[in-house]
Amino acid sequence: MHKKLWNKDYILLLQGNTVSTIGDLMYSxxxxxxxxxxxxxxxxxGIMSSISMFVTMFFSPLCGSIVDKxxxxxxxxxxxxxxxxxxxxxGLLAWQNTLSVPIVLIVALLAAFGSVFYSPAxxxxxxxIIPRNDMVQGQSIFSGxxxxxxxxxxxxxxxxxxxxxxxxxxxxxxxxxxxxAVSEFFIHVPRTPxxxxxxxxxxxxxxxGSAVKTIFxxxxxxxxxxxxxxxxxxxxxxxxxxxxxxxxxxxxxDMYGYLSAxxxxxxxxxxxxxxxxxxxxxxxxxxxTLGFSLFGVFSLLAYFSTQFIPMCVLFFLASLTNAAGNxxxxxxxxxxxxxxxxxxxxxxxxxxxxxxxxxxxxxxxxLGDVFPLHLVFAAGITLxxxxxxxxxxxRHTKAFILTHCE
Numbered sequence: 380m381h382k383k384l385w386n387k388d389y390i391l392l393l394q395g396n397t398v399s400t401i402g403d404l405m406y407s408x409x410x411x412x413x414x415x416x417x418x419x420x421x422x423x424x425g426i427m428s429s430i431s432m433f434v435t436m437f438f439s440p441l442c443g444s445i446v447d448k449x450x451x452x453x454x455x456x457x458x459x460x461x462x463x464x465x466x467x468x469x470g471l472l473a474w475q476n477t478l479s480v481p482i483v484l485i486v487a488l489l490a491a492f493g494s495v496f497y498s499p500a501x502x503x504x505x506x507x508i509i510p511r512n513d514m515v516q517g518q519s520i521f522s523g524x525x526x527x528x529x530x531x532x533x534x535x536x537x538x539x540x541x542x543x544x545x546x547x548x549x550x551x552x553x554x555x556x557x558x559x560a561v562s563e564f565f566i567h568v569p570r571t572p573x574x575x576x577x578x579x580x581x582x583x584x585x586x587x588g589s590a591v592k593t594i595f596x597x598x599x600x601x602x603x604x605x606x607x608x609x610x611x612x613x614x615x616x617x618x619x620x621x622x623x624x625x626x627x628x629x630x631x632x633d634m635y636g637y638l639s640a641x642x643x644x645x646x647x648x649x650x651x652x653x654x655x656x657x658x659x660x661x662x663x664x665x666x667x668t669l670g671f672s673l674f675g676v677f678s679l680l681a682y683f684s685t686q687f688i689p690m691c692v693l694f695f696l697a698s699l700t701n702a703a704g705n706x707x708x709x710x711x712x713x714x715x716x717x718x719x720x721x722x723x724x725x726x727x728x729x730x731x732x733x734x735x736x737x738x739x740x741x742x743x744x745x746l747g748d749v750f751p752l753h754l755v756f757a758a759g760i761t762l763x764x765x766x767x768x769x770x771x772x773x774r775h776t777k778a779f780i781l782t783h784c785e
Contacts, residue, residue, distance in 0.1 A: 384513040388566045392501070392508065393521065395562030399459065400528050402555025406466065409540045409548035410483060413473070418480060430484070434491035435498075436733040443499045443726025444586040448576045451500045452568035458493045459560035465489065466553030474546035498729065499722040506713050506721065507569050514710040515663060516654050522706065523650035572718060590723040598775040599715045600724065603708075604731055606770045611735025613763035616743030617678075617756040619736075624752045634687055641691045645698030653706050663707045664780045668771040670704030673697075675764045682753045682760070704771075711780050 446454065469486055472478040509517035540548055576582070594600045617624065625635040658666060674697050681693035716724050739759075746755045770776060 388508040395559035399559035402552035406552035431491040439726035439729040443722040446722035463556030470549035519653035608731040616739035645695040646702040649702035667707035674701040
């Protein structure tokens, strides 16, 4: 019998992820506000936000290999339980005015290590519970829900922090993680081929070597994984520097907030559309190709725009087309992962993604101190257009989407 997209396991995973995402967003705003209030240091806020990125960059390949050998259900449930209890402790400390910045940084580090195990476990589980021909829809719904939460939550979180206070917000995040764990407990999680295998240092090194070998021996993975690193390197930096870009253009902080909401709305509209409408394999291929290409064109025009409203329209279209390209590309990437070592390979994918983003932020920030940001951004997106077209029009990419994403 054909498995439906809206099966019990998918609904349980979606609702658990939705609740925990809401809690995490409220916590990130609340704890960032608390740190800045206590120290007045924006550098410490930057350190907090970069902890997760660097943990993911350096440890994803190793942790992915461990996930392949573990029972993913107990791993997912256990991490949510531990994170929920950790948040309750932090909330209690904040309530008693005994919370300190070092404790907050340690908690951020522990949460980052939990996430580096949790993310590949959930991603590979989605491959098992979403029918292959519904992968674009299934992942688009997940992305759409997260985008909707970010769109509304960013505006409401400040009000919630002011109304409820930091300690209660942290406690709510802890409860949201515990609810997510309860929801995930009832998911049927299939065994992986390596589940139950003993975790040893030699075995992990062998698995990581096998994952690298698989990436370079498979035509699609050999193309996809380096492309993720390169495209994030060339395109991710501007997202981290959008505020100074707006100020350099003569816009206000409030206008930057409006622009962020417009960009999120563009991504949300796209993923909601792809979550409802089922495209044919050929339509998916052209959605990815035109999506990435138009993203480059709209972004380039937006960087040189001097009027706020036209710039918002162009960034809205850039976000919409980028989301369309990413939806198909990410679904193809997940389907290309071999079952026996999915998490290990996914670890290298996440490492490439975060590594590209981290390096991009540093490089674009350095160049932005020397040259106008709009010229730096324009140079990056112009350089990215060639690899974008190469990946999209490559025969391996087209053949895979036409034959596997159906």
